[in-house]
Amino acid sequence: MTVMVDIRSVHKSFGPLDVLKGIDLQVRTGEVTVVLGPSGSGKSTLLRTINHLEKADRGEITVDGTPIGYRRAGDRLHELPEREVLRRRTKIGFVFQNFNLFPHLTVLDNVIEAPVSALKRPRKEAEEDARRLLARVGLADKSAAYPRQLSGGQQQRVAIARALALKPRLLLFDEPTSALDPELVGEVLDVIRDLAARGTTMIVVTHEIAFAREVADTVVFMADGRIVEQGPPAAVLDAPREERTRAFLAKVL
Amino acid sequence: MSSDTLAQAPTAPEIPGPPAVPRIVPQRRYGQWTAAVVVLVLLGLAITSVVRNRAFQWDVVAEYFTTGSVLRGLWLTLWLTAVVMTLGFALGTLLAAFRLSANPVLRAVGWGYVWLFRSIPILVQLLLWFNIGALYPTVLGVKTVDLLSPVAVAVVGLTLHEAAYAAEVVRGGILSVDRGQIEAAQALGLSRWRRWRRIVLPQAMRSIVPPAGNMLIGTLKGTSIVSVIAVNDLLFSAQLIYHRTYQVIPLLMVATLWYAVVTTVLGIGQAYVEKYYARGTGGTR
Numbered sequence: 450m451t452v453m454v455d456i457r458s459v460h461k462s463f464g465p466l467d468v469l470k471g472i473d474l475q476v477r478t479g480e481v482t483v484v485l486g487p488s489g490s491g492k493s494t495l496l497r498t499i500n501h502l503e504k505a506d507r508g509e510i511t512v513d514g515t516p517i518g519y520r521r522a523g524d525r526l527h528e529l530p531e532r533e534v535l536r537r538r539t540k541i542g543f544v545f546q547n548f549n550l551f552p553h554l555t556v557l558d559n560v561i562e563a564p565v566s567a568l569k570r571p572r573k574e575a576e577e578d579a580r581r582l583l584a585r586v587g588l589a590d591k592s593a594a595y596p597r598q599l600s601g602g603q604q605q606r607v608a609i610a611r612a613l614a615l616k617p618r619l620l621l622f623d624e625p626t627s628a629l630d631p632e633l634v635g636e637v638l639d640v641i642r643d644l645a646a647r648g649t650t651m652i653v654v655t656h657e658i659a660f661a662r663e664v665a666d667t668v669v670f671m672a673d674g675r676i677v678e679q680g681p682p683a684a685v686l687d688a689p690r691e692e693r694t695r696a697f698l699a700k701v702l
Numbered sequence: 703m704s705s706d707t708l709a710q711a712p713t714a715p716e717i718p719g720p721p722a723v724p725r726i727v728p729q730r731r732y733g734q735w736t737a738a739v740v741v742l743v744l745l746g747l748a749i750t751s752v753v754r755n756r757a758f759q760w761d762v763v764a765e766y767f768t769t770g771s772v773l774r775g776l777w778l779t780l781w782l783t784a785v786v787m788t789l790g791f792a793l794g795t796l797l798a799a800f801r802l803s804a805n806p807v808l809r810a811v812g813w814g815y816v817w818l819f820r821s822i823p824i825l826v827q828l829l830l831w832f833n834i835g836a837l838y839p840t841v842l843g844v845k846t847v848d849l850l851s852p853v854a855v856a857v858v859g860l861t862l863h864e865a866a867y868a869a870e871v872v873r874g875g876i877l878s879v880d881r882g883q884i885e886a887a888q889a890l891g892l893s894r895w896r897r898w899r900r901i902v903l904p905q906a907m908r909s910i911v912p913p914a915g916n917m918l919i920g921t922l923k924g925t926s927i928v929s930v931i932a933v934n935d936l937l938f939s940a941q942l943i944y945h946r947t948y949q950v951i952p953l954l955m956v957a958t959l960w961y962a963v964v965t966t967v968l969g970i971g972q973a974y975v976e977k978y979y980a981r982g983t984g985g986t987r
Binding site: 500502531532535536538539541543545547549550551552553554555562563566567568595596597611612615 | 887893904905979981
């Protein structure tokens with residue numbers, strides 16, 4: 450199987466705080482990788498370095514064979530101009546913990562914004578696609594609504610449809626259910642589960658252990674800016690080798 | 703059942719039903735009533751005194767209200783306000799961008815501008831520009847006095863002043879937009895211009911419009927200051943007439959009423975603009 454995301458010895462610090470201390474991770478095409486770990490372990494930062502929302506201080510990340518923010522020349526990575534970064538980023542969908550829908554735009558306008566303005570697709574075509582995507586996340590009747598008129602779970606499903614509208618090769622989820630009321634978590638996980646069943650390559654940062662067990666091909670456990678342990682869910686969740694993993698699971702299960 | 707109980711309540715039912723829910727009696731606000739009456743009486747006295755005081759000469763007010771020279775003055779006031787607001791906000795937006803820039807030099811320049819032009823009283827600034835010929839007698843071979851007519855001085859002075867305040871209003875509006883909005887737009891690959899135009903600015907407008915409306919009304923009346931450099935605005939036109947006829951109060955009333963009329967119209971317009979930018983937020987807050 451081909452590798453979709455290749456992360457090699459990535460380091461990142463915010464001032465004196467080392468958030469990522471050398472991360473190596475490969476994500477294969479068509480697989481679901483779930484990243485677990487205590488808060489402050491660097492999970493979200495890792496996810497954000499993949500689509501270059503954060504710049505890594507050291508190391509290299511390629512998505513589908515190309516680095517997002519750089520051009521490789523020999524042993525150097527030259528930072529790319531923003532226009533090019535934005536173009537490369539459109540092959541990655543990103544779903545935020547707080548949805549970050551555009552509150553002044555309708556649901557439909559939220560979904561077609563990127564295809565129309567970043568991919569220059571005809572508006573009509575983008576709208577047809579958007580309606581199809583909204584139907585897929587169970588919100589066919591909400592296209593004229595404004596985000597604030599929707600529940601948190603519905604908003605997050607719109608955000609997923611918005612990310613899918615770019616037809617991304619890779620989807621990144623940053624704690625997609627953490628801001629939701631407990632009774633709304635299920636509907637969002639259902640959508641992600643459906644995407645997994647369709648063979649979408651995804652990296653999901655979450656605290657939902659049961660979801661990880663069910664959907665993940667690989668579970669990655671992070672702590673203190675390092676990957677402590679990774680493997681199939683059965684191994685990492687049911688028979689963890691590392692003490693840190695066991696301690697974390699004992700707390701959350 | 704409950705309605706039966708209520709109907710029988712006065713005649714004490716034999717079988718007691720569930721205990722009656724007590725009725726809520728609002729507090730009597732005597733103080734509020736007294737205050738309202740006092741204020742209304744005072745207001746009535748003030749209005750009568752204005753109406754009955756013959757020195758206001760309301761007939762003279764009516765006579766001059768739509769005089770050609772007054773209307774021409776009003777027209778100058780209106781377009782001067784429009785030009786100053788437009789240029790002021792254009793320059794102010796640029797300055798706000800400077801102040802929010804990653805470039806420390808631009809940030810410092812933006813800060814310096816705002817500091818300087820908020821420090822100089824507008825009257826002083828107008829007089830300085832009016833007398834700029836003393837500092838620079840010629841510009842590119844042209845006499846400065848010919849280059850800067852009083853109206854040009856008014857536009858330049860008021861615009862530079864306005865821009866300093868507009869910069870702060872725009873900056874505040876931009877800062878009020880959630881950081882996550884920009885990140886989401888970046889993650890979706892929207893260009894810098896598109897992010898600004900489509901995502902940040904419309905949301906910033908919600909915080910920009912109320913103070914901008916305030917500034918617009920302030921500027922409308924603030925333009926009356928240009929009468930000191932003999933620019934023929936609404937106030938100056940009224941002054942020209944009363945210098946001739948000595949009917950000072952009625953002509954000041956003419957100017958006052960016009961300012962009030964335009965302010966009212968602008969206020970109504972502002973309400974509509976605010977409503978437009980509040981869409982998607984479930985009503986104005």
